[in-house]
Amino acid sequence: MPSISHRSTTVPLSPFRKLIPIADEAKKKGRHVYHLNIGQPDILTPPKAIERFQAEPLKILAYSPAEGHQNYREALVDYYARYDIGLGYEDIIVTTGGSEAILFFLLACLDPGDEIIVPEPFYANYNGFGHIADIRVIPITCNIKDGFALPPIEEFAAKITPRTKAIFITNPNNPTGCCYAPATLQQLGKLVKEKDIFLCVDEVYREFCYGENTFLSALSLPEIDDHTVVIDSVSKRYSACGARVGALVTRNQDVTAAISRYAKLRLSPPGLGQMLSLYMLQDDQAYLNGVKEEYERRRNTVFQRLRAMPGVDSYLPGGAFYCFARMPVDDAEDFCRWLLEDFEHKGATVMLSPGQGFYATPGLGKDEVRIAYVLNEDDLHAAMDCLEVALSVYPGRKEASTTDLQRASY
Amino acid sequence: MPSISHRSTTVPLSPFRKLIPIADEAKKKGRHVYHLNIGQPDILTPPKAIERFQAEPLKILAYSPAEGHQNYREALVDYYARYDIGLGYEDIIVTTGGSEAILFFLLACLDPGDEIIVPEPFYANYNGFGHIADIRVIPITCNIKDGFALPPIEEFAAKITPRTKAIFITNPNNPTGCCYAPATLQQLGKLVKEKDIFLCVDEVYREFCYGENTFLSALSLPEIDDHTVVIDSVSKRYSACGARVGALVTRNQDVTAAISRYAKLRLSPPGLGQMLSLYMLQDDQAYLNGVKEEYERRRNTVFQRLRAMPGVDSYLPGGAFYCFARMPVDDAEDFCRWLLEDFEHKGATVMLSPGQGFYATPGLGKDEVRIAYVLNEDDLHAAMDCLEVALSVYPGRKEASTTDLQRASY
Numbered sequence: 001m002p003s004i005s006h007r008s009t010t011v012p013l014s015p016f017r018k019l020i021p022i023a024d025e026a027k028k029k030g031r032h033v034y035h036l037n038i039g040q041p042d043i044l045t046p047p048k049a050i051e052r053f054q055a056e057p058l059k060i061l062a063y064s065p066a067e068g069h070q071n072y073r074e075a076l077v078d079y080y081a082r083y084d085i086g087l088g089y090e091d092i093i094v095t096t097g098g099s100e101a102i103l104f105f106l107l108a109c110l111d112p113g114d115e116i117i118v119p120e121p122f123y124a125n126y127n128g129f130g131h132i133a134d135i136r137v138i139p140i141t142c143n144i145k146d147g148f149a150l151p152p153i154e155e156f157a158a159k160i161t162p163r164t165k166a167i168f169i170t171n172p173n174n175p176t177g178c179c180y181a182p183a184t185l186q187q188l189g190k191l192v193k194e195k196d197i198f199l200c201v202d203e204v205y206r207e208f209c210y211g212e213n214t215f216l217s218a219l220s221l222p223e224i225d226d227h228t229v230v231i232d233s234v235s236k237r238y239s240a241c242g243a244r245v246g247a248l249v250t251r252n253q254d255v256t257a258a259i260s261r262y263a264k265l266r267l268s269p270p271g272l273g274q275m276l277s278l279y280m281l282q283d284d285q286a287y288l289n290g291v292k293e294e295y296e297r298r299r300n301t302v303f304q305r306l307r308a309m310p311g312v313d314s315y316l317p318g319g320a321f322y323c324f325a326r327m328p329v330d331d332a333e334d335f336c337r338w339l340l341e342d343f344e345h346k347g348a349t350v351m352l353s354p355g356q357g358f359y360a361t362p363g364l365g366k367d368e369v370r371i372a373y374v375l376n377e378d379d380l381h382a383a384m385d386c387l388e389v390a391l392s393v394y395p396g397r398k399e400a401s402t403t404d405l406q407r408a409s410y
Numbered sequence: 411m412p413s414i415s416h417r418s419t420t421v422p423l424s425p426f427r428k429l430i431p432i433a434d435e436a437k438k439k440g441r442h443v444y445h446l447n448i449g450q451p452d453i454l455t456p457p458k459a460i461e462r463f464q465a466e467p468l469k470i471l472a473y474s475p476a477e478g479h480q481n482y483r484e485a486l487v488d489y490y491a492r493y494d495i496g497l498g499y500e501d502i503i504v505t506t507g508g509s510e511a512i513l514f515f516l517l518a519c520l521d522p523g524d525e526i527i528v529p530e531p532f533y534a535n536y537n538g539f540g541h542i543a544d545i546r547v548i549p550i551t552c553n554i555k556d557g558f559a560l561p562p563i564e565e566f567a568a569k570i571t572p573r574t575k576a577i578f579i580t581n582p583n584n585p586t587g588c589c590y591a592p593a594t595l596q597q598l599g600k601l602v603k604e605k606d607i608f609l610c611v612d613e614v615y616r617e618f619c620y621g622e623n624t625f626l627s628a629l630s631l632p633e634i635d636d637h638t639v640v641i642d643s644v645s646k647r648y649s650a651c652g653a654r655v656g657a658l659v660t661r662n663q664d665v666t667a668a669i670s671r672y673a674k675l676r677l678s679p680p681g682l683g684q685m686l687s688l689y690m691l692q693d694d695q696a697y698l699n700g701v702k703e704e705y706e707r708r709r710n711t712v713f714q715r716l717r718a719m720p721g722v723d724s725y726l727p728g729g730a731f732y733c734f735a736r737m738p739v740d741d742a743e744d745f746c747r748w749l750l751e752d753f754e755h756k757g758a759t760v761m762l763s764p765g766q767g768f769y770a771t772p773g774l775g776k777d778e779v780r781i782a783y784v785l786n787e788d789d790l791h792a793a794m795d796c797l798e799v800a801l802s803v804y805p806g807r808k809e810a811s812t813t814d815l816q817r818a819s820y
Binding site for chain 1: 510
């Protein structure tokens with residue numbers, strides 16, 4: 001029997017996917033599983049857009065241009081103009097989800113062995129795309145005690161080597177929900193200009209910034225047009241994860257030319273998804289406002305519920321729909337597994353993502369979990385009930401230390 | 411300004427795409443361009459399937475499982491059963507077009523520096539995917555004089571090295587239209603078993619085999635279940651290139667497990683495309699028969715027209731919707747460019763793909779073109795009129811040699 005490749009055996013698996021078979025087992029036993037482990041929202045995809053999409057006459061579902069349909073790219077130009085970001089449609093390449101944009105960026109801008117600096121915890125699949133592109137992901141550690149804000153800019157500067165090609169961040173952040181301050185972004189902009197490297201920002205959660213947090217796009221930073229690359233997607237914004245429509249945006253024409261070469265190889269991004277996305281961009285302000293308010297309520301709920309759980313350490317996330325939390329357990333993966341295998345409260349349990357897989361530095365995040373608040377408030381409360389009860393009966397629970405008690409009372 | 415990667419500057423460009431800007435210029439001048447350069451058919455996507463798809467209630471366009479929706483995978487099991495191919499749904503991984511299946515196969519089964527043996531001319535993007543996966547494409551040359559049938563099996567055996575991981579063929583073939591004889595496939599099956607390597611067959615044109623040609627799927631070859639990987643796609647079969655729905659099929663569970671790792675990274679294949687594809691599989695026999703008859707008529711038209719052109723050398727292709735032809739010119743790329751830049755017949759011209767880009771061996775295919783008969787018969791005749799007139803006035807035309815005259819009279 002011919003053997004598979006060695007490299008395929010070392011692809012890092014998503015931490016939010018690997019417990020899925022165990023969750024499936026729990027469901028087979030009749031247990032309801034509240035999924036707070038994956039960023040799949042329960043929000044409706046814009047109904048009006050679906051209606052228009054389904055009414056569109058369609059005769060031949062042809063390839064779109066490799067870079068995406070021009071009318072959709074032009075509509076995206078208008079979308080970015082809402083943020084006072086000036087672009088031409090040639091600056092936007094439509095991709096198969098944000099995922100493909102990440103891979104294309106790594107291939108187009110990095111050679112094997114080159115490095116990107118990424119604040120950890122980070123979206124774990126960056127590891128996997130880095131693995132395909134054969135590049136190195138260099139982490140810079142953020143800390144739960146300050147809500148995972150970025151460390152001082154000097155720490156970034158200190159990690160830059162001759163192989164560093166980019167600083168790569170997610171803003172607002174998945175998995176931490178941190179929304180980076182404009183001043184922080186400006187510092188990063190200054191640094192990448194000085195070091196002549198790229199600043200690649202995954203901004204797929206752009207629309208979800210809460211309270212006093214201000215979102216600043218990297219595309220708005222002055223004087224680094226040639227350094228800035230933005231990853232985008234309709235998945236989260238319009239609750240249309242299955243559309244598989246993303247984008248890579250940059251004013252650097254060498255980069256768009258390089259990306260185009262990869263785009264041409266795979267012929268075109270999804271055609272139906274692009275058609276739907278064009279409609280989703282129309283009259284979307286009320287929809288986006290509503291969704292944002294909904295997530296903000298959920299965020300507050302999760303924060304308050306976690307805060308009331310003794311021994312649990314968390315913070316108020318500024319954006320996206322995730323937060324990290326430290327659990328009073330030795331091993332969060334064991335705990336997450338136990339939740340699915342051995343725990344039940346009112347016929348249900350909750351699924352979380354173990355934190356460790358979001359870190360590149362070994363040993364970090366071992367007592368942390370990521371919580372995606374993608375369920376409606378009733379379900380969210382039921383899920384938090386499960387977590388609260390579970391923590392009170394979990395055999396592997398750590399005794400609360402003085403520090404834990406202090407944390408619980410903040 | 412930060413520099414792009416070295417590797418991105420060496421991605422091989424598709425030969426059927428690189429003349430597109432020149433074609434766009436021709437159109438701007440008001441000239442109609444008959445596109446015989448790309449496999450984008452003018453056939454309707456199944457209207458009933460579109461109707462059902464557009465009537466389907468859709469609330470949340472969620473991620474599908476990474477390996478594709480189970481109901482669609484099960485429908486594909488039934489589809490293969492029509493060919494007496496027995497599969498379980500776990501043997502089928504839904505991909506973003508056949509393109510992604512090709513890349514996933516190379517990543518899952520080959521390590522950097524490993525080799526695949528591919529008969530040339532071949533689908534040029536195999537080069538590009540090989541480039542991303544950092545593997546070597548080893549060509550084995552086929553010849554227009556025997557309609558690009560595969561060379562004797564000994565020639566394959568002679569190319570196998572310790573780094574060879576697969577023989578990779580397209581059947582029916584793009585760009586040659588050759589439909590490989592069952593006996594040829596059986597020989598390949600014997601060889602891959604003996605050498606313990608994979609046989610990967612791109613069968614996206616499976617439904618289009620004409621006249622006395624018999625299609626035999628690699629999945630029907632006995633005793634090489636662990637060696638066989640099939641690439642598939644709805645693009646050509648249902649004239650739904652924009653759906654971006656393909657599949658990778660294998661009974662080798664190590665391979666499906668490895669492919670799954672890559673599939674999980676990019677989260678899911680397109681959701682809308684999968685929905686449409688499920689409907690396209692329903693009651694499709696009349697549609698498929700009609701499309702096949704249409705292509706067979708077109709094939710005959712192209713063959714007869716080319717045959718009547720002095721100095722042109724071609725053959726009757728057995729399948730798919732392509733043929734290769736040798737032109738009485740020194741450089742087919744110059745000729746194709748001239749057709750777009752300097753030629754016009756009744757306000758129109760024709761776009762062909764220069765042959766050289768389909769070969770890996772330098773110098774081959776220089777006087778050849780690929781013709782995709784994707785237009786209706788009226789347009790096809792008009793396009794052939796353009797070609798015929800063009801050849802009679804082309805300044806770079808070669809004087810007909812005795813051999814050419816013999817060829818033209820076959």
